[in-house]
Amino acid sequence: MSLLNRPEIILCLFLTLSAAEPWPENATLYQPLKEDQILLADCASSLAVQAYLRMCGLPVQVVCRANAEYMSPSGKIPFIHVGNQVVSELGPIVQFTKAKGHSLSDGLDDVQRAEMKAYMELVNNMLLTAELYIQWCDDATAAEITRPRYSSPYPWPLSNILAYQKQWEVRRKMNAIGWGGKTLEQVYEDVSQCCQALSQRLGTQPYFFNKQPTELDALVFGHLFTIVTTRLTSTELAERIKSYSNLLSFCRRIEQTYFEDKKDVSRS
Structure with a gap:
């Protein structure tokens, strides 16, 4: 089996390549329309990601789009667009920021x-x-x-x-x-x-x-x-x-x- 067919290897390569690029000022977080469309669960997930990025001191613009769910690579909200990378959901976003040297849990045993x-x-x-x-x-x-x-x-x-x-x-x-x-x-x-x-x-x-x-x-x-x-x-x-x-x-x-x-x- 080719190594490139193994998801964990691809993720490792992705994180390694991403780590070389600094966090840009124009990083963007996408979510559904705030006033008329977004639902409880998506709003909670989006706020969690915003809180995490602010705790890390990483700037992000929040952009609302009616088709945000369909723009997301996983179909889940929210997702961030950083440089040429698109990452959705809190867990993968945490791993993505860790690869760039930003972590909130490094001090934990x-x-x-x-x-x-x-x-x-x-x-x-x-x-x-x-x-x-x-x-x-x-x-x-x-x-x-x-x-x-x-x-x-x-x-x-x-x-x-x-x-x-x-x-x-x-x-x-x-x-x-x-x-x-x-x-x-x-x-x-x-x-x-x-x-x-x-x-x-x-x-x-x-x-x-x-x-x-x-x-x-x-x-x-x-x-x-x-x-x-x-x-x-x-x-x-x-x-x-x-x-x-x-x-x-x-x-x-x-x-x-x-x-x-x-x-x-x-x-x-």
């Missing part, structure tokens, strides 16, 4: 790094999945918010076709991972358990690993801040998070440190 990855898996498996479930599997939310926002840039009947196609894809995914038969209350309870674990790990520290943020802090902030600031058909999801005062303080701390008084560079 092996045990801490493993713990950080475990909590990131928890957030993705619980919070991200819950966001997708509520968007597309709760009938009231899907009808009132999700389908109208998702389809807003497109003319009828394409708008309806794309929205129902996306809903079918997400519901099929939920069935595959065992969430298809869950009730809304069970999803809320999963979110509560996730927040309880995060709250206990954070404790009274400013960040999850004491005084310096890591990619875990960026990921948690992206999801929690988006949930508590996004209008849904019910406030129950946000209320579950608001019951943990240290998580709310954590979100305010990151917002004040990395987002307040910063120039808004997003444009549609």
Whole structure:
């Protein structure tokens, strides 16, 4: 088997070549339209990446495009365009920046790094999945918010076709991972358990690993801040998070440190 047919070898070569190029001033992050289109899960993922890049001190312009999902190489939001490279989702973006010498977790030991990855898996498996479930599997939310926002840039009947196609894809995914038969209350309870674990790990520290943020802090902030600031058909999801005062303080701390008084560079 040729080495070039092995994905891990290709990724290694990609990162090595990318590391030689400095971070440009015109790096761009793409997401769906901010006011009319972007949904809860995509907004949370995009905010997590923005927080991570700001924590690294890496400038990025946020550009909103109606077809951002279809522009992404993985079909996932957000993605960044840096030089001649396009990278989507937080995990690959973290690896990409590490190859350029920018990392938030180099100071962690092996045990801490493993713990950080475990909590990131928890957030993705619980919070991200819950966001997708509520968007597309709760009938009231899907009808009132999700389908109208998702389809807003497109003319009828394409708008309806794309929205129902996306809903079918997400519901099929939920069935595959065992969430298809869950009730809304069970999803809320999963979110509560996730927040309880995060709250206990954070404790009274400013960040999850004491005084310096890591990619875990960026990921948690992206999801929690988006949930508590996004209008849904019910406030129950946000209320579950608001019951943990240290998580709310954590979100305010990151917002004040990395987002307040910063120039808004997003444009549609």
